[in-house]
Amino acid sequence: MKIGFSGSIFVLALLIPLVGNAGEVESANSAKEEIRQLQLRVEDLEKQLSESKPPAPAAPTMRAGSAYMNVSFDVLANLGWSSTPDAKKLQPGDHDPSQRGFSLRNAELALDGAVDPYLKGFANIVLKTDASDGTEIELEEAYLLSTSLPAGLQIKAGRFFAEFGRQNAQHPHTWAFVDEPLVLNRMFGSDGLRQNGVRFSWLAPTPNYLEFILGVFNGQGGDASSFRFLGETDANGVERVYGRATQDRPLDSVGDLLYVPRIASSFDLTDSQTLVLGASAAFGPNNTGGDARTAIYGADVYWKWKSPRAEGGWPFLTWQTEFLGRNFQAGADLTAGLPAETLHDWGLYSQIQWGWARRWTLGLRGEYVTGDGSASGEAAAERSTEARVSPDVTWYSSEFSKFRLQYNHEWREHAREGDAVWLQVEFMLGAHAAHKF
């Protein structure tokens, strides 16, 4: 199924340039016409010469805005408290505030620039401090992007966030809240779906925005936790995922890679209202059995209203919702007394952001995530039902800094309700940030 889908995209990709070339039959200009063109050009040049003034005085001429590389450094630092002593129990995201008191989980060096006339390059290197105040380094993203393919095609290759839904591919400083939605942590692990691989994209030549994307990845490790991930080590030194001892599955065929297709479209409802719709999926094997596979499906909606007289971007109102569902084929683990079964999980988050006055936004997010079909107590706890509600308020001192206060209240099936309050401060140095819609 998935191979067939990607295959037909490739075939289409090959066909389009051919069709395009066939259409471009240039009508040969007659010699007379050519001479007339040349005459006009000569006249233009003569005119330019006659009009040319002495060279402008040594006034500062326009300086190019960018050098070989744009460099920026962005820091997100947190201060806060959680009702549970181990804040990580309430905040599973890797860039979330991680402990009571102060924490710094995202100091990001971002580099980008044109590699040559055909490619652009991007890199994001993240530094973060852990509970023992050590510094972890993470090569979050490092990829190239094609700039000169024909027929609306584009290729991204390297290490990058999979374009699944809206938030997964966004960097923490563009999020509307200090933490990642629970459902994304459940499906993709603490740090989002991020892999080495390649992504093909085709912008359809339609009057409305319509983009087809296919990501192909290794699908291994904690950044693809629903796929070929060995899991956490238990007390006996056995690595387990949802109670099952895992085994490392090498890539036997291209079918063992992780495939992430996406389709996205957008409509301008009015001059000041825009709607973006998307549907995504991820298919690949997991490590709980010889032929166990995982499928994740997602749908996302983003709506934005911005005043036609917006000043500095305010006032505005946005609504963003993502739904994700997963079928995880868990292999049998007879030693652990677990049968082969399919685990179903689903969840969603929905959030609004209201920028009511210049520099200020109010946000509200509601979340729900749940799982069923598990025989193991441990697996059930990892996949229990959780709900969270989070209001926040943000003040942007400029485009390059912000202060955010957020409150979380969380309901958990197998644990006490939890509360947390976080104050986050962001500052950015260097290149001017330009964000996608």
Place this chain on the structure above:
Amino acid sequence: MKIKTIILKTALALAVFLGTSASGLAKLNVVATTSDLGSIAHEIGGDLIQVTVLAKPMEDVHFVDPKPSYVVKLAHADVLLEGGAELEIGWLPPLLEGARNQKLGAGQPGRVGCAEGLSLLEVPALLDRSQGDLHAAGNPHFLIDPVNARHAAKRIYSAFSEVDPAHRAGYRERLETFTRRLDEKLPAWQKALAPFSGRRVVAFHNSWPYFAQRFGLKIDLFLEPKPGIPPTPAHLAEVIDRMKAEKIGVIIVEPFQNRKTAETVANRTGAVLIDVTQYPGGIKGTEGGYIELMDYLVNTLANALSGKTR
């Protein structure tokens, strides 16, 4: 077998689709980031081109949302006209990345940065954001000087005739008409504002140095304490004191700027508050195009400065 027929049918449908869109390319498809560039493009292209403007004329051009529909417009464009000098830096790069249009690649004839070749004012000696949101290349609001508009028109003409050489003669005729009109109008505009030479006008944001220089005004006192930083009470008090001391009688405000703040200052100083714009269509009466916009600005300012508006 079935898959083959499906692929063949899809390819056929695509061929028909691309074929029809190719026949629609008789007109040069021009995208302009702002409506002033769009209006000059129309002066030069006339019926030979089809112009799409991205930023709405009332909108703050530094903060345009890079909507997906703009990606599509750029993907279909033959020519992109941008101000350049970082005016569109916050939103154009991701749009171009998404549009993946080879014709608009850096250095292509279809990519027209209208600031190129101009000596911009206020190029900062030091890039220091404690001084507000500065533009490394200089002040990007250059097109509001008619002499710079003349320069932009020439650049646009060169681009059109390079991308669409078959219509060079038509473009040149229209360029000459537009340039002649500008050359006729400029002395009249200068004459209308000449009686107020050296007078100071208060603006919300530092977007008028080119206009001030051309017409002998001083527009160097701003409601914003620093570029991009919203007015503070302390700074406004300073501005009010200075306006009273120097008897400054006119404040100008653009459609997206906070009119209430400007009204407060006007009330406290007895100054006249007038609505202005740099973009055709930003204010009623400026929809006609660049020349109508300049007419509006010069007349409104002359009236306000002579006390007729009061």
